[in-house]
Amino acid sequence: MxxxxxxxxxxxxxxxxxxxxxxxxxxxxxxxxxxxxxxxxxxxxxxxxxxxxxxxxxxxxxxxxYPILNVKPQAKYMLKLCNAAPCTLVGGEMIRQTLEAVLGVPEDTVTEDGLFAYKSVGGLGACDQAPFIKVGTKVFGHLDETKTKQLVHDLQNGHYDHEI
Ligand code: FES
Incomplete structure (x- = not known):
C-alpha cells in the first residue's frame, strides 16, 4: 500500500x-x-x-x-477481544481461537493482505454482548464460530466500512 x-x-x-x-x-x-x-x-x-x-x-x-503514533504498519481492521474473566467464561477464548484459525496469524500480527489483526485487551465495557469483537467503536456481539467467520468475510468485503 x-x-x-x-x-x-x-x-x-x-x-x-x-x-x-x-x-x-x-x-x-x-x-x-x-x-x-x-x-x-x-x-x-x-x-x-x-x-x-x-x-x-x-x-x-x-x-x-506516544501511543497514538505507530512505527509498524497497522491493520485496516483491528479486532479487539475482551480477555477479562466474564467474557472469557462465555466464549471469548473460542472467538480468539476462531480468529487465529481463520486469519492464520497469532495475536497482534497483521495479516499479509494488511486487512486484519486481533488483540485481547481487558474490560471493553460490553459485557452484556459477550462474546463480542469490537472494531473501531462498533461492537459485534453474541458471536459464535459461524458468526465470527461471517464477520471476517463481511469486513473483507467492506460491508461495515461506513460504520467503523
Ligand atoms: S468483562 Fe469483557 S467487556 Fe466486560
Whole structure:
C-alpha cells in the first residue's frame, strides 16, 4: 500500500512545522494519517529528521512514547477481544481461537493482505454482548464460530466500512 501524500507534499507539510518544534507530535500524527497503514515509515521519519534537524532516533523516540503514533504498519481492521474473566467464561477464548484459525496469524500480527489483526485487551465495557469483537467503536456481539467467520468475510468485503 502506498502513502496518500507524495514526497514533495510531505516535505511541504514538514516545512510548515519548522518554526513550531513544540508541535512535532501533531506533525507526526498528521503524517501518520496520510499513511494507508497508519504508521510512520522509515522514509517519513528520515524526512522529518532531515528537515527539522533532529536525529532520526529522536523521531522514533517520540513515536514510541506516544501511543497514538505507530512505527509498524497497522491493520485496516483491528479486532479487539475482551480477555477479562466474564467474557472469557462465555466464549471469548473460542472467538480468539476462531480468529487465529481463520486469519492464520497469532495475536497482534497483521495479516499479509494488511486487512486484519486481533488483540485481547481487558474490560471493553460490553459485557452484556459477550462474546463480542469490537472494531473501531462498533461492537459485534453474541458471536459464535459461524458468526465470527461471517464477520471476517463481511469486513473483507467492506460491508461495515461506513460504520467503523
Ligand atoms: S468483562 Fe469483557 S467487556 Fe466486560
Amino acid at each position: 502506498g502513502d496518500v501524500l507524495t514526497r514533495d507534499a510531505k516535505v511541504a507539510l514538514i516545512a510548515s512545522y519548522a518554526s513550531k518544534p513544540e508541535q512535532i507530535v501533531n506533525l507526526l500524527f498528521r503524517l501518520q494519517r496520510t499513511s494507508k497503514q497508519h504508521y510512520i515509515d522509515q522514509k517519513t521519519a528520515q524526512l522529518v529528521s532531515d528537515h527539522l534537524k533532529i536525529p532520526v532516533s529522536g523521531v522514533y523516540e517520540l513515536c514510541s512514547y
